[in-house]
Amino acid sequence: MAHVLSFNDTYxxxxxxxxxxxxxxxxxxxYAENxxxxxGVRALQAMSDEQLAARGLKxxxxxxHVFRTTF
Structure with missing residues (x-):
């Protein structure tokens, strides 16, 4: 009995x-995203304009605002 193995790259x-x-x-x-x-940026971007206005932000x-201490 014979066994045949064939490896064909499909990519x-x-x-x-x-x-x-x-x-x-x-x-x-x-790393940057975590x-x-x-x-903090993503959390603020998820807020509505009314919620941002309540925080005094546009x-x-x-x-x-988030990076104010590094700029």
């Missing part, structure tokens, strides 16, 4: 350097 291989760069870029993106300030002031 093109991505070059190693491209995979490394894409992996690093993905890591940077995940920072407390970015969570929508275009969200990022400067």
């Amino acid at each position: 093109p291989k991505t070059p190693l350097l491209t995979r490394i760069v894409e992996g690093f870029a993905g890591w940077i993106d995940r 920072q407390p300030r970015m969570r 929508r275009e002031q969200i990022v400067p």
Whole structure:
């Protein structure tokens, strides 16, 4: 009895350097998105305009407000 194994690539291989760069870029993106300030920006952006007005903010002031100590 004979057994035959066949390996056919059904997708093109991505070059190693491209995979490394894409992996690093993905890591940077995940790191930046999980920072407390970015969570604060997303929380304020999720509020309605009335809720922002109650806090004394306009929508275009969200990022400067959250990052005010670093700018």
